[in-house]
Amino acid sequence: MRAVRLSVVTAAATAAALAAVTGCTEKSDAKNGDAIQVTAADSTCDTSVKSVPAGQVTLKIENKGSKATEVEILFPDDRIVSEKENIGPGTKYTLTAEVKAGAYEIACRPGMKGLGVRQKLTVTGGKVAKRDPRLDKAVAAYREYAQEQADATIPRVQTFADAIKAGDLEAAKKTFAPSRVGWETTEPI
CATH class of the missing domain: 2.60.40.420 (Cupredoxins -  blue copper proteins)
Structure with missing residues (x-):
């Protein structure tokens, strides 16, 4: 019973948070x-x-x-x-x-x-937003990291797609997981 209540509470909190963000x-x-x-x-x-x-x-x-x-x-x-x-x-x-x-x-x-x-x-009008150079540096570093991950992922995805197009199921199985690494490392953030 407790797990069900927690799920409902979690779902309600998630819905409220999403509504606030999408506003x-x-x-x-x-x-x-x-x-x-x-x-x-x-x-x-x-x-x-x-x-x-x-x-x-x-x-x-x-x-x-x-x-x-x-x-x-x-x-x-x-x-x-x-x-x-x-x-x-x-x-x-x-x-x-x-x-x-x-x-x-x-x-x-x-x-x-x-x-x-x-x-x-x-x-x-109003005040110019005050910038924190530490945050700007962190954003720039993350942008560079995400771009590096994307650049490394694209050739792996192409190898996977080529295997699928060729009908080579074994090669597709072998290349599927590596084709997801770049996405999986940046997606949760």
């Missing part, structure tokens, strides 16, 4: 006049304004390209403030985030690859 990027009812209009295409990322006041910022995104795209609000060092992935061609989405005064970029990533097409965004 930063949920769809908003902002009126078009209050929002930054973002038009993403295969090689462009147009924004209706280049400067907004600090506080809640709303992006009204429309993908006019032929590929799924990702739109991100980024700090100058590429840390993500908020993002929305898999915005299909012809699809619209509203993204909200809380931002402090400072310099940011809005990035559209057609095909969800590369650094994307970027537009500068200046947020004015």
Whole structure:
């Protein structure tokens, strides 16, 4: 009986935590006049304004390209403030985030690859967020580590995929576990 109660409590706590976390990027009812209009295409990322006041910022995104795209609000060092992935061609989405005064970029990533097409965004008013250089260093080190893991994983995944395509079940079995190592070492974080 205790295990069941614990599971219910754990599930309720998890649901509450997820609701709190996703509140930063949920769809908003902002009126078009209050929002930054973002038009993403295969090689462009147009924004209706280049400067907004600090506080809640709303992006009204429309993908006019032929590929799924990702739109991100980024700090100058590429840390993500908020993002929305898999915005299909012809699809619209509203993204909200809380931002402090400072310099940011809005990035559209057609095909969800590369650094994307970027537009500068200046947020004015309020106080500029104080940065802790120790945290910036830790984020940069982790980013480098995650990239190293991805770079080492891709050839292993390709070897596994090639074995599957060739119908070589024994080679696929042998290469499956090594193809997951890079993902498994970074995924829990």
